[in-house]
Amino acid sequence: MNNSEKKTEKVMPIFESAYTYNAGIEHGMLSDFEPSTRILPKDYQVGERFKKLPVEIVFEKDVAVTLRDGVKIYVDIFRPATKEKIPVIIAWSPYGKSGGTAPKTTGLFDMLGLDNAMLSGLAKFEGPDPAYWCANGYAVCNPDPRGIAHSEGDISMIGTQEGRDCHDLIEWLAMQDWCNSKVAMSGTSYLAFSQWFTAAEQPPHLAAINPWEGLSDAYRDLVMKGGMPDLHFTKRLQVNHVGNGKREDVYAEALCYPLANNEVWEDKIVKFDKITVPAFVVASYSNTLHTTGTFRAWRKMASQEKWLRIHNTQEWPDYYEETNKEDLLRFFDHYLKGIDNGWRTTPRVRYAIHDFEGGDRINQIADQFPPKEINYQKYYLDGKSRSLKLDEISHEIPVVYDTESEHGLASFTIRFDKDTVMVGYPKAHLWVEAKGADDMDLFVNIQKLDKHGNHLQQFVVPNQGALMQDLTERGSSVLRYKGSSGRLRVSARHLDKELSTNEIPVHSFDRVEKLKADEIVEIEIDLLPIGIVFYEGEQLRFVISSKNDLGAIMPGTPGFVPENKGQHIIHTGGRHDSYIQLPIKTI
Numbered sequence: 001m002n003n004s005e006k007k008t009e010k011v012m013p014i015f016e017s018a019y020t021y022n023a024g025i026e027h028g029m030l031s032d033f034e035p036s037t038r039i040l041p042k043d044y045q046v047g048e049r050f051k052k053l054p055v056e057i058v059f060e061k062d063v064a065v066t067l068r069d070g071v072k073i074y075v076d077i078f079r080p081a082t083k084e085k086i087p088v089i090i091a092w093s094p095y096g097k098s099g100g101t102a103p104k105t106t107g108l109f110d111m112l113g114l115d116n117a118m119l120s121g122l123a124k125f126e127g128p129d130p131a132y133w134c135a136n137g138y139a140v141c142n143p144d145p146r147g148i149a150h151s152e153g154d155i156s157m158i159g160t161q162e163g164r165d166c167h168d169l170i171e172w173l174a175m176q177d178w179c180n181s182k183v184a185m186s187g188t189s190y191l192a193f194s195q196w197f198t199a200a201e202q203p204p205h206l207a208a209i210n211p212w213e214g215l216s217d218a219y220r221d222l223v224m225k226g227g228m229p230d231l232h233f234t235k236r237l238q239v240n241h242v243g244n245g246k247r248e249d250v251y252a253e254a255l256c257y258p259l260a261n262n263e264v265w266e267d268k269i270v271k272f273d274k275i276t277v278p279a280f281v282v283a284s285y286s287n288t289l290h291t292t293g294t295f296r297a298w299r300k301m302a303s304q305e306k307w308l309r310i311h312n313t314q315e316w317p318d319y320y321e322e323t324n325k326e327d328l329l330r331f332f333d334h335y336l337k338g339i340d341n342g343w344r345t346t347p348r349v350r351y352a353i354h355d356f357e358g359g360d361r362i363n364q365i366a367d368q369f370p371p372k373e374i375n376y377q378k379y380y381l382d383g384k385s386r387s388l389k390l391d392e393i394s395h396e397i398p399v400v401y402d403t404e405s406e407h408g409l410a411s412f413t414i415r416f417d418k419d420t421v422m423v424g425y426p427k428a429h430l431w432v433e434a435k436g437a438d439d440m441d442l443f444v445n446i447q448k449l450d451k452h453g454n455h456l457q458q459f460v461v462p463n464q465g466a467l468m469q470d471l472t473e474r475g476s477s478v479l480r481y482k483g484s485s486g487r488l489r490v491s492a493r494h495l496d497k498e499l500s501t502n503e504i505p506v507h508s509f510d511r512v513e514k515l516k517a518d519e520i521v522e523i524e525i526d527l528l529p530i531g532i533v534f535y536e537g538e539q540l541r542f543v544i545s546s547k548n549d550l551g552a553i554m555p556g557t558p559g560f561v562p563e564n565k566g567q568h569i570i571h572t573g574g575r576h577d578s579y580i581q582l583p584i585k586t587i
Contacts, residue, residue: 014256015249036060038058046120057131058077085181088173089184090173091142093125093194095126100121102125139178147244155245164201170206196272200274202276226488261508280328281294283308283309284314286478287478331343348367349369369423381430383570388414398572413541417536417537420584421532421585429579432490433571441490443485443562446485450538490515490523492509493523496508
């Protein structure tokens with residue numbers, strides 16, 4: 001397949017029958033359809049393993065909300081028993097509005113070493129807990145989006161339809177007699193990227209958003225990372241599409257429409273210039289699913305009042321940590337209650353620096369990301385010594401590996417003679433060639449080695465036991481941080497010149513350019529942003545591999561298997577000055 005046209009093609013989304021929904025414990029203790037209003041008294045406990053409620057809560061269950069096209073969805077609303085008008089926080093996702101007590105949620109938290117007792121069980125999976133927010137004068141709305149469970153219509157997955165629907169829900173909530181007309185959104189993962197699409201619709205009563213790690217381009221961040229059809233996690237997400245109608249089959253869309261230049265994928269890219277609402281964005285360097293999309297949204301969104309915090313763990317423990325909830329409360333109190341609490345003096349950027357040795361630095365302050373003190377430095381690949389050097393290499397030495405061998409990789413190292421901090425966006429600039437194939441799937445990784453050459457890694461969830469060691473040895477990349485990574489299918493190497501910068505290459509993914517025999521091509525690969533310190537004597541190892549060494553994103557999901565064959569040749573030196581560019585913080 002060869003397509004050098006950049007124009008957007010008209011294609012239709014693909015819909016299949018939704019998976020069957022049957023209320024019951026599978027979907028949570030409160031999943032039965034029971035339109036009603038009840039009072040949950042102080043100390044109410046939905047189940048013995050969950051937190052008791054600190055205050056009395058009014059629970060409006062299965063409330064019908066009619067969208068602009070007449071489709072009716074159902075929401076659960078939790079609000080404090082008060083006569084004061086209050087703001088409301090929406091948790092938008094297809095995961096089920098009663099999913100906080102579902103075994104798939106509690107079992108996951110158990111596996112990760114998270115205590116289910118830290119939550120009331122009334123929180124949607126990955127969403128704000130009514131126990132905390134109602135006690136602080138907020139309502140929480142857990143919707144079942146269109147097509148999910150008892151809600152009418154067909155399920156759309158990631159895109160403008162969800163944004164329009166949530167727009168309508170926001171405006172409906174703002175008009176309720178208990179609401180002060182201020183509405184916010186919060187949550188991680190799906191509950192984060194749904195916020196980008198909703199904010200781009202500019203609902204008048206959306207007062208603030210809090211995206212806590214979430215992709216912002218379904219093509220580049222989910223289904224075709226680096227131009228490779230990595231679809232296992234997409235299929236896993238779609239299992240949540242349970243209801244009575246149809247569901248959008250994004251997995252099938254990726255197979256039918258493998259290039260990015262069509263309406264289906266254009267609809268799944270956030271319109272960043274339309275996001276103007278105040279935003280408190282939370283990110284990490286280590287989330288191989290969400291990091292790229294979160295930082296892209298942070299850079300490109302038009303909001304003038306936006307804050308970024310980059311943490312050093314994983315999104316779920318970070319989201320529910322008490323100090324971080326209090327931090328978010330200050331943000332929401334300012335924008336939803338008009339409280340002059342000093343939030344505006346909060347540094348615009350707070351970032352972490354990993355050291356992988358127990359000495360991570362968190363809440364480093366800056367006015368921007370990367371910080372102003374960053375200089376981008378090129379480290380040239382030397383094929384002769386297999387090292388990285390600051391000076392250009394005069395001799396041309398190719399490095400060859402067999403993609404079908406057990407190892408199938410090449411690496412280059414540098415030992416630092418002084419403490420070196422890197423914060424920002426790394427990239428690889430390589431000259432490559434294939435022997436015995438017309439394409440290459442390349443995986444690149446920046447690793448930190450100690451003084452003795454051992455690869456340092458870091459668990460980002462509380463459980464570090466034998467099971468977690470096993471699960472993350474060759475997979476579950478969002479749970480164990482092994483260094484900054486990137487990938488590219490070489491036939492998808494064409495850069496979008498309008499979107500690419502010297503720091504961050506952006507591929508158009510609108511054409512396939514296969515390799516010819518003996519052809520050497522120049523490519524650029526973006527790696528996940530980093531915040532890492534290398535102490536004196538420690539080493540950086542840059543790995544180029546024909547294999548997906550990080551494996552799958554989460555346990556239970558197969559990893560992507562590349563289509564490599566023959567030999568890969570990495571050209572270094574002279575006319576083929578391959579290098580990695582790293583963001584070095586001056587001290």
